[in-house]
Amino acid sequence: MMPRNPHRQPQQASSTRALDVLDLMQDPQLRLADRPWMLRTASHLLLNPGDPYLQESFRNGVEERLYSAASSSDAFYANYPPLGAHLSGDLVVVKLPSHVLPMRIDALGRNLAVVGPTGSGKTSLVILLLAQLAPRARVIVIDRKRELRKLAGVPQLGAFWTVLHWLQLSLALLQPPPGIAVDVWVSEVVSLVARSYSLYASQRLLLETLLRVYRKHGGNATLKHWLAEVNAFEAGRGFREQGYKEAARAVLVDLLHSVPGLKFAQTNLLEILFSQPNGGVVIECDSLPVQHYSFMVSYFLRWLYTWRLHSRSYEPQIVLVLDDATIALEEARDREAPGGVSPLAESMFMGRGLGLGVLCATHSWSTTSTRIRHNTETMIICGAQGDDLRSLSTAMGLTPEQANSLRVLQRGEAVVYAPSTWPAAVKGSYPLVASQIDDVELQARARAFMSKVVIIEETDKSSDPKPQDNLTPQMLRFLHAAAFHALLSLTSLYRESSLDRTQGKSVLSALHALGLVVPHRVSSGKRGGHMYFIEVTEQGWLELEQRGFSRSPKPTKGGFLHNLAALALEHDGKKQNCKVHFEAQVNAVFVDVLWQFPDGRLEAYQIGLSNPRYEAEKLHELVQAGGVASVVLITKDKVFLKKVNALLKGGLSDEQEQKLTLRCLGDLLNCDRE
Ligand SMILES: Nc1ncnc2c1ncn2[C@@H]1O[C@H](COP(=O)(O)OP(=O)(O)OP(=O)(O)O)[C@@H](O)[C@H]1O
Ligand SMILES: [Mg+2]
Incomplete structure (x- = not known):
């Protein structure tokens, strides 16, 4: 592609008279002012116009830029917003009377960030926003945690939501979008x-x-x-x-x-999405290696961007959603990218005029790339602390007291700064979205969607065997052991699959690279000590099923470690002759695992891995509701345990406190049960 205005050639750096230096510094195609060292060189040169070293240095800088502008394939090279463009506004935090966060995403300006610590409700809020937005936009969600499949079950959204695992995708990388040369x-x-x-x-x-x-x-x-x-x-x-x-x-x-999925498709799934009257696709990317995750995100953005740019049709609005996007947003991604702009950052400022927006949920605002921060109009804060609190309150222009309210947000509350809609930040609350969909329905929708993709028939399959043909007997043994002995830690799994440590390590990394397993680190309770447990991914289970093994059901709806804890508790409970119930109710309060002793006594187990505040509230509720002889909380690690303890302090009577035990996940898992 040519620079945007091919007739206009930037000036040659033949002389360094003061006027030329100023002129060159302002040339939009060269963007010399983006480089601090060019700014420094120019200002020294203006003070010492006769210095030959400065002259040469300046000329080199200009030539290098001339070269990169001419060879850049980016038509908008000249139009990037200047470094240092930033958000401003007169802000007051007001408590709104309404119970529903007063916002519609299309009224919010385009790029949007949802920021908050783990468990603060970001995902729930994203689901709410998308449920409001979906009837008017096309949405592509990249989901690293498999939490947004819920969207497919929101009644108002109709049937136009499809959930696909990245291994099911057929991405036509080499096929241009429709109408593009x-x-x-x-x-x-x-x-x-x-x-x-x-x-x-x-x-x-x-x-x-x-x-x-x-x-x-x-x-x-x-x-x-x-x-x-x-x-x-x-x-x-x-x-x-x-x-x-x-x-x-x-x-x-x-x-x-x-x-x-990048290999063989001829029709792009994005085309199929846009041939529907509305709706969205959730692409589940759990276990996709990080660099490929970034690549896939960039691919979607570039596809949409190129298509929009050339087709000159900017309707409907398209939103790309990245839940848990922290790794894709980090400043380092921009620094690593040649030219200092990652494709994501680029699309965030280039796509705005094209009806293409990005919605990111992230844990950390202060480590986010400057370019991305400067191109995020709307911010929704579910909670902030430390560096984030400082940088967010600066960006939103909050007073220290206003900033303090970001620290103490309850679950279901958020502070919204949407300068295109309101001049001030506002505080409001939001409800959870109801959703119901089962796996069978999800699978049927995924099949129907993918059946529209034309796959290119490979003529020569022998030259490059598919990953599953590459599974060695050692890899299979290990995969099998990880699937059916989930409670064994990594070292014991090596033993179980008759591998020594060195073999085991290479088998594990091969399986991980193929996306068949994901290791999870668990702190063992000892200072700095840790163990690994191995999750078998969806694709890993498919491999096993193809070989005649049937899948073991998950005890709870939680993630891998949550289920692991539940399995360990089931094992231990049965050893004590208890009946073990999962996700049971005691006096209208739900608990993760419930032991029923032969004498009828009940012991409740809560598995708390994401949010100390929530767990502390839950324990309160459980102890107060009564009906159980004792309550045990399994916490992620010692730090988590201490936080819960601190939150509980003083809130319970002595008798209630005696009912309560806190244990670390590491202690629970730290004994081989087989
Ligand atoms: N409006 C709300 N009312 C009540 N509970 C809520 C609300 N929003 C979220 N929650 C609860 O808070 C918990 C955490 O929410 P969620 O998973 O959305 O957080 P998150 O910020 O995405 O966490 P993570 O960083 O781990 O992805 C969930 O159990 C959810 O049910
Ligand atoms: Mg989340």
């Missing part, structure tokens, strides 16, 4: 891969090989063809070109194996 898309794909994986130096090689792929295979081009072209690329003798080739090869091989 192949050569436009080629440069998009090359810059996407180059920037997501820091392959800047291999960019030319990637471009050359990809053009050859299109010449040979046209609309049937696949990632595998691309890899074959890179393999066949004759690197010069020089050490460098060889290096570029190796780097490109390594990334493509890894992509092929770790993101199997």
Whole structure:
């Protein structure tokens, strides 16, 4: 692609008279002022115009920029908002009488961030926002925790929500969006891969090989063809070109194996989404390695962005949602990207005029990239502390007292700063969204959706075996052990699958790379000590099912560690001849696990892994409701335990306190039960 105005050539840096220096510094295509060292050089040069070193340094800087502006494939190179653009406003926090957070996402301006610590209600709020938004927009949700599948069961949303696991996807990476010329898309794909994986130096090689792929295979081009072209690329003798080739090869091989859905599709799932009257897709990305997660997010954004830009139709509004997006938003992602702008940050400021917005939920605001922060109009705070409290209250212009109210938000309360709607931050509360959908219905919708995707038939399957053909007997033994002996910690799992430590480690990392297992670290209670437990992912279970093993049901609706604790408690309860109930009710209060002793006595177990405040409230409720002889809370770790203890202090009578025991998850799991 050409720079936006191809007729306008930036001035040559032939002389360094004061006027030229000023002029060059303001040239929008060069964006010299974005670089602090250029600013410094320019100001020194204005003071010492005759200094030959400064002159040369300045000229070099300009030439480098001229070169990158000319070779940039980004049509908007010149239009990035300046560094240092920031949010402002006169703010007062007011308590609104309404019980419902008074907002509609389309009235909120585009990019939106939901910020708050673990368990503060971000996901619940995102679900509420999307339930309001969905009838008017298309939504793509990237979900790392499998919590937003709930959206598919919200009655008002109708049936147009599909939940897909990333392993089910068929992403047509090499197919341009409808109506977009192949050569436009080629440069998009090359810059996407180059920037997501820091392959800047291999960019030319990637471009050359990809053009050859299109010449040979046209609309049937696949990632595998691309890899074959890179393999066949004759690197010069020089050490460098060889290096570029190796780097490109390594990334493509890894992509092929770790993101199997990228390989063979011909129709893009986004096209299918846009052929529906409304709705959204939730893409569950649990266990997708981080660098590929960023790549996938960028891919969606770039696809949408390119499509919008060239089709000149900006309706309906599109929202890309990243729940638990902290890793994708970090400043480091921008720093690593060549040019200092990650595709996500770029889309957040380029997409706004195109009806394309990004909604991120994140734990941490202060570590978020500056560019992303400056391009987030609306902020919803579910709670903030420490550095976050400081940077958020600066961004929202809060007084210290107002800032304090961010610290003490209850669950279901949030402070909203939406300068496009209100000049001030407001505080309000929001309800939980009701939802009901079962796995069968979810699967049926996913199948119906994916059946519209045309898959490219691979002619040569032998050259590159699919990951599952790569499972060695050792890997299978380990996968089986992890699936059916979930309570064994990693070291015992090695033993169970007859692997020594070295073999075990390489088997584990191979399975992890294929997305079949995810290790979870649990602090063992001893200072600094920890153990690992291994979760078998959805795809891992599919592999086992294909080999004739049937899946063991999950005791509770919680995540992996939650279920692990429940299993351990079931085991221990049965040993004491108790009847064990999961997710049971005692005097109208729910508990995770309930032991019923032969004499009828009840012992309640609560598994608290995400939020000390919530657990403390829950314990209060349980002890006060009565009906149980004792209550045990299993906490994530010692720190968590101490927090709960501090929150409970003084709130209970001696008798109630005696009923109560707090234990760490590590202590519970720290004994082999088999
Ligand atoms: N409005 C509300 N009313 C009552 N309970 C709520 C409300 N919002 C959230 N909760 C409860 O708070 C808990 C945590 O909520 P949620 O999972 O949304 O938090 P989160 O910030 O996304 O956490 P994480 O950082 O772990 O993803 C859930 O059990 C949820 O039911
Ligand atoms: Mg969440």
